[in-house]
Amino acid sequence: MDAIKQEIESLRTRLTHYAKQYYVYDTSEISDFEYDALFRRLQELEAAHPEYDDPNSPTRRVGGRVLDKFEKITHRVQMGSLSDVFSFEELHDFLDRVAAEVPDAVYSVEPKIDGLSVALTYENGNFSFGATRGDGFVGENVSENLRTIATIPLTLPEPLTFCVRGEVYMPREVFNSLNAVREREGKPLLANPRNAAAGSLRQLDSKITASRKLDIFVFNLQWGDLYADRSNPDSHFEILDRLHELGFHVLTDRIRASDYDAIRAHIEALGARRDALSYDIDGAVVKLDSIAKRAVVGEGTTTPKWAAAYKYPPERKETKLVDIAIQVGRTGVLTPTAVLEPVRLAGTTVTRATLHNIDNIRDKDIRIGDTVVLQKAGDIIPEVVESLPAKRTGAEIVYEMPTHCPACGSPVVRDEDMAAVRCPNELCPAKRSRAIAHFASKAAMNIDGLGPQIIDLLLDRGLIENAADLYKLRVEDLRDLDRMGDKSAQNLVDAIERSKRAGLERLIFALGIRQVGEVAARTIAEKYKTLDACFDATVESLCEIDDIGQITAESIAEFFARPESRALCDALKAAGVLTESIAAPKGDRLAGLTFVITGTLPTMKRDEASARILQNGGKVSGSVSKKTSYLLAGEDAGSKLTKAKELNIPILTEAEFLAMLDQA
Ligand SMILES: [Zn+2]
Known part of the structure; x- marks a missing residue:
């Protein structure tokens, strides 16, 4: 056996022994410093000699390989449960x-x-x-x-x-x-x-x-x-x-x-x-x-x-309920939460407990300032079981739910037959994460790779605040998120770019208007043709559409009447999202051709040009490649123009493009 291998094995044996003494038998035979020195020596030797790799080396304790998924294993002896x-x-x-x-x-x-x-x-x-x-x-x-x-x-x-x-x-x-x-x-x-x-x-x-x-x-x-x-x-x-x-x-x-x-x-x-x-x-x-x-x-x-x-029965403790705070959940439900004098319960310090809803508060007659009994069982969040009226001083305050959403200020609504009080604003910041996930979903803008986890990270880091901000994301913003890497980041940027041309019906669905599903979104897109026209739609004209009833019509009109909706739609349009109907191609003059649009066109907006290309059976791409048929370039065209010239891609002005459409 060569000397290196011998040293590696000796280090592994010694480190395994010391770790076992320390972690399992609670005795230290060696100082932390000495242990760390031996550990580092082993790491160095293993790095220099991968031929002596061993999955059970003590150095594996720090973790290493990243897996794609976990493999399934059938237990040789069933892992049962007890009654x-x-x-x-x-x-x-x-x-x-x-x-x-x-x-x-x-x-x-x-x-x-x-x-x-x-x-x-x-x-x-x-x-x-x-x-x-x-x-x-x-x-x-x-x-x-x-x-x-x-x-x-x-x-x-x-x-x-x-x-x-x-x-x-x-x-x-x-x-x-x-x-x-x-x-x-x-x-x-x-x-x-x-x-x-x-x-x-x-x-x-x-x-x-x-x-x-x-x-x-x-x-x-x-x-x-x-x-x-x-x-x-x-x-x-x-x-x-x-x-x-x-x-x-x-x-x-x-x-x-x-x-x-x-x-x-x-x-x-x-x-x-x-x-x-x-x-x-x-x-x-x-x-x-x-x-x-x-x-x-x-x-x-x-x-x-x-x-x-x-x-064991769930542990219970008494403490004082100092205040009731409101949390707005991702669905917009306002949940009252008890703010408590800190108390040790089932091994953790509890400062907050759920009160579920206003009916629960009334049924149990829980008041601010009350002494309450807390309970924590298993994975349940600590809850207030009861209040102790005998311990009242007279200074306790009966709680009322707020009339306005604490996150956005919208008047709250209470659903019929439901205890829940809800913020009805689709664009309420408390509901952002869920709203953006809906926007990106398959049936909506179909942004592949933009899951809830990534959305939360983007929101947490302040990289986005709403769906329109997605279109500002660059590869540099994304690659360090959740260990995404350059390739996935580029794929996501491409998917976001592609979604700009999802079309009006998907966009209307993506806005997450209450009561508006895919079918309603399609009929609205067919009737109004542009997003701008939707802002002028009245409840009466909406009701003329088959399948759209009074409640849905009111919900739609309410959505488009909100200033936040206007701001979001303007931002989406400015980002280049197609806001016109692409329902059916009007012709096939551009069939088989792929266009890239860049710069500011003299008369058309870029999304209009996109719509015209799609209506005529062509395709629009976000980046110039060998597969690009034409680059439609306006003023201030940048790197896409340079790239197109390099690849000898024909470059069109707006006039040439319009002429192309007019050809029989
Ligand atoms: Zn709100």
């Missing part, structure tokens, strides 16, 4: 049922981590792959991401082959600091550590996962042998002990017990400590400890009969 019990009576019944089959039953009682279940498969002592639970039968291969979790051993001290199941979770401390950063950046907060862990584990870029500092508790042996020379112990409890010995982070706080009182006492003790733990638990699991006896008790239709999950 829940919600009271100690139900727990007692469960124990009686097991005792009927196994009189001397011994149980393992352990916390139930509120995380994300994964299966880790090892072959000959090496981490081979890991998968999410999925539907229990088929999960996704998230090996790259699992490798970044410091407490998952990548190599075992013995060449064993087996599969374990564990719960990946995000420590509360990590969750809280992640949310603190998101709050500073004005991003929506993550609901709870479990969702955050799930989102982190499903990142295609494992570097992001690595930054999330996930952890795992291993709680079950799925299949395989834990010893090279003897069989597995017939005890779940001892199996976990053995897994810990092999370097896994296994559940702590577990006991073995056989009688109801001891089991109940441990469950209650775990529940009482819940707040102080560094991770979320949502229950306690009681399992028959003997693997052999589990077979005697057997399986139910969907869950085993030898185990039960006791679910």
Whole structure:
């Protein structure tokens, strides 16, 4: 073996050992500084010698490869679920049922981590792959991401082959600091550590996962042998002990017990400590400890009969409701939110809670200044369960919903039979993201590659404020977004450019006017022919169109009467978006020809010229290439003119273009 290879392997062994001591056994045998120095040395050697690559090298902990998608993995042993019990009576019944089959039953009682279940498969002592639970039968291969979790051993001290199941979770401390950063950046907060862990584990870029500092508790042996020379112990409890010995982070706080009182006492003790733990638990699991006896008790239709999950009731706390704030959601619904005196609840500091809607506030008689009871259960956002009128001082204020949208000032409307109060303004800034996503959608302007995620990033960075701003985006603006890169950025710019010629009917649909679907948009485009004409349309003339009733007509007229609509449509037109109907070509004189238009034409606007080309069966392109038939150039033509000259593309003036159209 050459010296380099030897050094690499020695470094890997040492780093693996130190990391295991630190993360799994809580002991440091080496300073952080020394560890970092060894780690860097290994990184350098691996970079210089890719021939000694190993997917289980400790350097893989920091993440690396970016995937296109996750591969599906069929679990060799199903990753099942347990039946829940919600009271100690139900727990007692469960124990009686097991005792009927196994009189001397011994149980393992352990916390139930509120995380994300994964299966880790090892072959000959090496981490081979890991998968999410999925539907229990088929999960996704998230090996790259699992490798970044410091407490998952990548190599075992013995060449064993087996599969374990564990719960990946995000420590509360990590969750809280992640949310603190998101709050500073004005991003929506993550609901709870479990969702955050799930989102982190499903990142295609494992570097992001690595930054999330996930952890795992291993709680079950799925299949395989834990010893090279003897069989597995017939005890779940001892199996976990053995897994810990092999370097896994296994559940702590577990006991073995056989009688109801001891089991109940441990469950209650775990529940009482819940707040102080560094991770979320949502229950306690009681399992028959003997693997052999589990077979005697057997399986139910969907869950085993030898185990039960006791679910803790949601935690409740009292605090003071200081104010009620209004949030305008993406659909324009105004949601009242309680602003609270900070209180610790289920491991996180809660300062806000949802009040759902005004009817809920009235039903529960919640007033500003009230002492209220909060509850947080699972992934539910904290909610106000009730107010405590007995604690009132008389200074409390009865709340009324605002009459105007706090985001845009439009008068709000309350839908018939619905508790929701809504901002009716299609162009309300609170609804921008959704409005732009609709604008770009396939049936509307059909801008390929402009999904909600990209739109949110563009809005967050202030690159766009409305749909018209899309047409100002340049490749430079886009390439760093979401690791898009030059090619995707160029494709998106091209798609946006192409959408300019989507036509009036798509444009009307894209504006997102309430009640106006694709069919109504088409009939409006047919009748009015230009967007400008739509602004003059009256409710009466709109009602003359088949399929357009009074309500739709009013909604359309209302939309076009708003100054924001005028501003948006003017901006779209100025950007070069075709605002005329291209319903049917009037001729085929230009069939097979592709035009590029540049500069300012003497009499025609560019979108008019586009419309004429399309009406005559021609095509319009945004950029000059060898496929361009003609460049229609006006004054101040720039790079497109230069390019056309280089490629010897014929250049037309407006007069020549019009003459071409007039030819028989
Ligand atoms: Zn509004």
